[in-house]
Amino acid sequence: MRTSSNAPASPQPAQAAREIITRHGGRVTRTRVAVVEALQGSTQPLSHEELGAALAAIDIPHDRVTLYRALDWLVEQGIARRIAGSDRAWRFEMVRPHSHRHAHFHCDRCGQVICLEGLQPSSRVNLPDGFHLDRAELVLHGACATCGIQGLTPETTDED
Amino acid sequence: MRTSSNAPASPQPAQAAREIITRHGGRVTRTRVAVVEALQGSTQPLSHEELGAALAAIDIPHDRVTLYRALDWLVEQGIARRIAGSDRAWRFEMVRPHSHRHAHFHCDRCGQVICLEGLQPSSRVNLPDGFHLDRAELVLHGACATCGIQGLTPETTDED
DNA sequence: ACGCTAATGCTACAATGTTGCAATACCAAT
DNA sequence: ATTGGTATTGCAACATTGTAGCATTAGCGT
Ligand SMILES: [Mn+2]
Ligand SMILES: [Mn+2]
Ligand SMILES: [Zn+2]
Ligand SMILES: [Zn+2]
Numbered sequence: 566m567r568t569s570s571n572a573p574a575s576p577q578p579a580q581a582a583r584e585i586i587t588r589h590g591g592r593v594t595r596t597r598v599a600v601v602e603a604l605q606g607s608t609q610p611l612s613h614e615e616l617g618a619a620l621a622a623i624d625i626p627h628d629r630v631t632l633y634r635a636l637d638w639l640v641e642q643g644i645a646r647r648i649a650g651s652d653r654a655w656r657f658e659m660v661r662p663h664s665h666r667h668a669h670f671h672c673d674r675c676g677q678v679i680c681l682e683g684l685q686p687s688s689r690v691n692l693p694d695g696f697h698l699d700r701a702e703l704v705l706h707g708a709c710a711t712c713g714i715q716g717l718t719p720e721t722t723d724e725d
Numbered sequence: 726m727r728t729s730s731n732a733p734a735s736p737q738p739a740q741a742a743r744e745i746i747t748r749h750g751g752r753v754t755r756t757r758v759a760v761v762e763a764l765q766g767s768t769q770p771l772s773h774e775e776l777g778a779a780l781a782a783i784d785i786p787h788d789r790v791t792l793y794r795a796l797d798w799l800v801e802q803g804i805a806r807r808i809a810g811s812d813r814a815w816r817f818e819m820v821r822p823h824s825h826r827h828a829h830f831h832c833d834r835c836g837q838v839i840c841l842e843g844l845q846p847s848s849r850v851n852l853p854d855g856f857h858l859d860r861a862e863l864v865l866h867g868a869c870a871t872c873g874i875q876g877l878t879p880e881t882t883d884e885d
Numbered sequence: 886a887c888g889c890t891a892a893t894g895c896t897a898c899a900a901t902g903t904t905g906c907a908a909t910a911c912c913a914a915t
Numbered sequence: 916a917t918t919g920g921t922a923t924t925g926c927a928a929c930a931t932t933g934t935a936g937c938a939t940t941a942g943c944g945t
Contacts (some may be wrong), residue, residue: 592911592922613901631924633902638923651862653813653901653932670856684850691844695870696830702811702864710855752891752942773932791893793933798892813901813932 578602589642596635599625601644601659609679610648610656610669650678651706668703674712681705738762749802756795759785761804761819769839770808770816770829810838811864828863834872841865 582601583593591597603619604611611619613632620627636657639645648656651671656678668684671677684703692698742761743753751757763779764771771779773792780787796817799805808816811831816838828844831837844863852858 594911594923596924626925628925629901630903630926634923649809649811649813651809655901668850670852673859679853681850681852690828690841690865692830692841692865692867693839693870695873697868698865699833699867700865702862702866704862704864705850705852705858705860706862707852707859708857710853713855754892754942756893786894788894789932790895790934794892815932 578605581605585644589644591638591642594635595625596620596627596631597638599623600632600635600639604639604645604657604659607658609677610658612650612654612656614654616657648678649702650676651704652676666700668705670705670707670709672709672712673706674708677709677711679709738765741765745804749804751798751802754795755785756780756787756791757798759783760792760795760799764799764805764817764819767818769837770818772810772814772816774814776817808838809862810836811866812836826860828865830865830867830869832869832872833866834868837869837871839869 579598579602582598582605585601586593586597599620600616603616613629613636616636617627617629617632620632636645636647636655639657640647643660645657646660648658648669650656651673658680664680664682666685668681670679670681672679690698690701739758739762742758742765745761746753746757759780760776763776773789773796776796777787777789777792780792796805796807796815799817800807803820805817806820808818808829810816811833818840824840824842826845828841830839830841832839850858850861
């Protein structure tokens with residue numbers, strides 16, 4: 566039994582997080598560790614708000630600004646990826662080794678965002694001359710399974 | 726006195742805008758007319774801020790809230806379409822008869838957004854069971870032709 | 886010309902993100 | 916283990932983008 570201490574709920578995984586941070590030349594702080602653990606433990610991108618709640622749940626002291634900056638750093642380092650939602654809130658997900666860029670589905674009812682691995686948005690595009698393509702973001706909108714069938718209320722009825 | 730020949734550069738087109746509004750059962754107000762004219766006269770989606778500047782230029786009294794509501798109404802009516810940018814600002818474009826949904830290019834340097842007609846984001850996707858697809862938004866990111874070679878320092882690119 | 890009420894123009898407020906700066910706490914060197 | 920330099924934090928103030936309430940104005944059918 567190696568988990569003898571009164572560790573809250575994260576026995577070893579914290580070590581992985583610490584190493585990622587160290588490898589990128591950053592200081593290992595509670596906030597950073599907790600954030601990458603939260604991201605690693607989630608199958609879907611997390612909003613700043615969700616992350617904040619996760620940290621609060623583990624009793625990690627922090628404020629919005631600190632969290633923003635931790636996230637900024639992770640994105641700078643290429644550890645995490647930032648996704649712009651249709652609401653004005655960003656969401657974050659780990660940049661995983663084998664998972665590549667992918668599209669996302671945004672449920673307009675509950676606001677949940679799920680990853681659509683296997684759907685690569687970087688199709689061959691025909692850009693005008695002189696344009697340089699960096700990346701492509703493909704976001705699908707609609708209703709998730711949980712929100713189920715509903716009365717159609719979308720403002721998009723332009724199917725000609 | 727409106728018989729004066731202080732030609733505001735829009736001789737008749739205002740009439741087209743008025744008709745669109747009327748056809749949808751809305752009251753023809755200065756703000757709405759000016760907004761649809763601005764949108765019709767632009768080849769690229771305009772942000773709320775840009776629209777506001779356009780109205781101010783024609784000396785149309787309004788405030789942010791009024792503009793927001795005018796835009797909301799246009800979108801509700803299917804007259805205009807709302808596009809979520811990568812910054813947290815929405816942009817608006819007319820829903821034109823023959824133009825269909827299309828992808829957009831967002832220049833991360835100057836923030837400009839241009840339409841990419843001919844690039845339809847609504848590819849056939851296979852969503853998880855129970856999911857209902859409403860629409861797809863494809864946004865390409867990079868540098869536009871004007872911002873050109875990425876060797877340029879961002880400081881040289883200004884907001885207009 | 887009149888009256889009903891849709892639309893406007895305020896003022897306040899909410900949500901999300903940024904900036905400046907003094908205090909803290911990582912962590913490498915001792 | 917202690918120490919010290921500095922990367923991070925924590926707080927307060929601010930910026931941007933969008934909403935809500937409500938009294939006033941003005942479109943337009945009569
Ligand atoms: Mn994802
Ligand atoms: Mn467009
Ligand atoms: Zn949902
Ligand atoms: Zn540009």
